[in-house]
Amino acid sequence: MAPKNPARDNREARERLRLYQARRGLHDRQRRRRVRDNLVGAGALVLVAALATGSQLAFAGSQGNGSADASASATATPTPSASATAANTGDVPSKEIAKGATWTGSLTLNGSIDLGIELDGAKAPQAASVEISLIKEQFYNGTTCHRLADSDGLKFLQCGSANGDGTGDAGFQYGPLENVPEDGVYDEGTIAIARSTSPYSQSTQFFIVYGDTTLDGSTGGYTVVGKVTSGLSELESKIVDKGIASPGDDGTGEPKVATKITDATIAQEK
Incomplete structure (x- = not known):
């Protein structure tokens, strides 16, 4: 690396x-x-x-x-914040962008790993609209996937921080949570929005679940914005299977294979 x-x-x-x-x-x-x-x-x-x-x-x-900078995290044990403000901050893209429709596209990692993606504008109109806006404006191009989890029941790759280390955003944070699994289980292929303790701390970071994952829902859970429709096996063989460079206390950490988003596309399904 x-x-x-x-x-x-x-x-x-x-x-x-x-x-x-x-x-x-x-x-x-x-x-x-x-x-x-x-x-x-x-x-x-x-x-x-x-x-x-x-x-x-x-x-x-x-x-x-x-008409923050915050470090969003997909973690099994988030800590609730009593002072969290339940309001959007900054210039949040309109939730009307998604048009309540299904959007399809691709996410390319390291120039060769192509993931087919689908965003659900009906079940998660605000989150889908934000992702559509960020992808169309090429915000993600060149950003890093900085966090990998590969333990039993915790399998995800987290991407999209502006600074490439889990910090930074696009100048806005938003809520509310949408389309959260009631049982806390995020099925293989799920694309969900990362956040810190407040439900209104969602921003640019998201995580891709490559194996069924259970996350603590005591602070509300995480918005499921869509799913990966193809390419997960390639993600696992080329990135996940190579391991984590320096696992932290929770077992997650930076992938040994430096991982960047090199391209992203999205369009409304016809």
């Missing part, structure tokens, strides 16, 4: 966030321009209609009638 370069990684993270925000800004300006043009067009139609109506009234009268 290549040695880390914190200065370079931080520069890349800042540049990635800057580009993401710039793209979001352009998108917002284009949206506002469309809204403005629509309003101008609607105003013109109203004016024409009013003039026409006025002409009709005048004619009739003449006839005599008259």
Whole structure:
């Protein structure tokens, strides 16, 4: 595994966030321009209609009638926070983006591991909308999958932090939790949103479950936003089976095989 370069990684993270925000800004300006043009067009139609109506009234009268940075974590033992604020922070993408539809695409790791993905805009409209926005704006390209769990009943790969080490986001955090398994079991193939203690601390990080996993639901569980539809066996053979570099107290840690998202695509299913 290549040695880390914190200065370079931080520069890349800042540049990635800057580009993401710039793209979001352009998108917002284009949206506002469309809204403005629509309003101008609607105003013109109203004016024409009013003039026409006025002409009709005048004619009739003449006839005599008259809208953190937090380190999100997928962990079996999250610690509840009594001071957690139940509110979105920052510029959270609209939950209308998903349109209540199914979205399909791909997630490429290390340039060669292709995962087919599916996002559920009906069961998790807010989370799906955020993921769609992040993927379309290429936020994930170049980000690191920094955390691997490979013990019995705990099998996931966590990705998507802006800084590549479990910290950083895209300038927003959101809630509420959606589509959470009642029994705390996250089936093989599940894609869920990572978070810290607050249900409103969801942001850019997510985890891919490559084997049935049980997580503590005492703080509410984790939003299931979709699933991996293909490629899990390749993920296991090329990354998971190589192990964890330095497991922490909970047995999770950075994969021995340095893992990055090199491409991501998404589109509404027809």
